Structure formats: structure tokens, C-alpha cells
Amino acid sequence: MAISIDTQKLVDLPALESALAVASARHNHLCPRQVLGARCAIAASAALELAVPRIDKRLLVIVETDGCFVDGVEAVTGVSVGGRTLRVEDYGKIAATFVDVKTERALRVAPQIDVRTRARDYAPEQSQRYFAMLHGYQRMPDDELLSFEWVTLSTPVAAIISRASARAICDECGEEIINEREVQEDARTLCRTCAGNQYYTAEKLQQGVRL
Ligand SMILES: [Zn+2]
Ligand SMILES: [Zn+2]
Structure with missing residues (x-):
């Protein structure tokens, strides 16, 4: 399905700046991945026409990694693991799928493949690659920074929730x-553990050893 993202629209700077303030404060630094998380979340929420941050559970986000990227996503959307509105499927990828729980529309957003190189064009004053990414990612238009794909979840939303x-x-x-x-x-x-899907192996307690 074609994605209708207004490519003429400039970056939503107030939303980005306030999200980055939140993300960097809890993280003690601001890094390119937080910016990517915030940019993905702002663009996806707009495409799904969901106002953010949310205090209800209408938006479900499935992130494909943990770490700084997620802080950016959380700061924009208000989703959380504790609120059961954020899930981590750790594929080690900077990407996330944003799901409107009510309509079940799901949009996967990831940075464009060559985004590190392109970021330099938007931050020519930065000679270091890291800072070119940090600043470039904040300035690039959505269609140059991100790729969008409507998807159908393998597990229905009702079963996930x-x-x-x-x-x-x-x-x-x-x-x-x-x-x-x-x-x-x-x-x-x-339980999944007893069914053979355990993520750990229990150690045998040695006699005389107290926990
Ligand atoms: Zn970081
Ligand atoms: Zn069990």
C-alpha cells in the first residue's frame, strides 16, 4: 500500500525538541539513536493520525531492539513496558512497528539504508561522523530519513495484548x-519454561551451599 506521508512537511521541531529533552534527561546524553527513535515515533503517529504522547492504550509499539532508540520512541509516544503498550522483539534492528490497536493498522518504520551518509548533507558544519548523524537526523525530511511499510502482524493484536x-x-x-x-x-x-522454551538452565544446588 502506498504511504501518504506529506514529504513537503518540515520536521516537527517542537515535538522533536521536547521529546529529545525527555529522552536525553533520562539517558544522561543525547545520541543519534534517540533522535531516530523520536523521528520514527513522530512520523508514525502522524501517519496513523494518533495524537501523542498518549495516556490510553490505543497505540502499541513493537521495537526491534532495546537501548537508546527506545528512549526516543517512549519520549514521543508515552508507551511503556509497564503500561503494556511497548514490546521488545529483539532482532537487533533499529526499527519499530506502530500499531493502532483500535483499527489494527500497523506501520513499520526504519531508517533508510544509507541514512548515515545522507546525514552529512544536512550537517555540513560537523566534521565528525557521530555529530553529523546527531544533527543531520534532526534536520532531514521524513522521506529521506525514514522508510515506511504497512504491515500485518503475525500475531493478532488481541493475542499480543x-x-x-x-x-x-x-x-x-x-x-x-x-x-x-x-x-x-x-x-x-x-509454562513456556516447562514446555522447553526456557531462557536459562537451573544450576543444581550443592549440598551445604546456602543461597
Ligand atoms: Zn545513547
Ligand atoms: Zn512450569
């Missing part, structure tokens, strides 16, 4: 599982 009141008990370890993250195996209800 799930029912907050859902509770199950793992038949193996007995721990409680919330948000419908349990797995059914034959007639058993299991």
Missing part, C-alpha cells in the same frame, strides 16, 4: 502464568 485478568497454573512447576502465555501440551497446561 491478551486478557489482563487471565491466570493459569503450570501443571509441571506450579507457578502462575498470567496474560495467556501458557502452552497446552496434550492435556497439560505448561
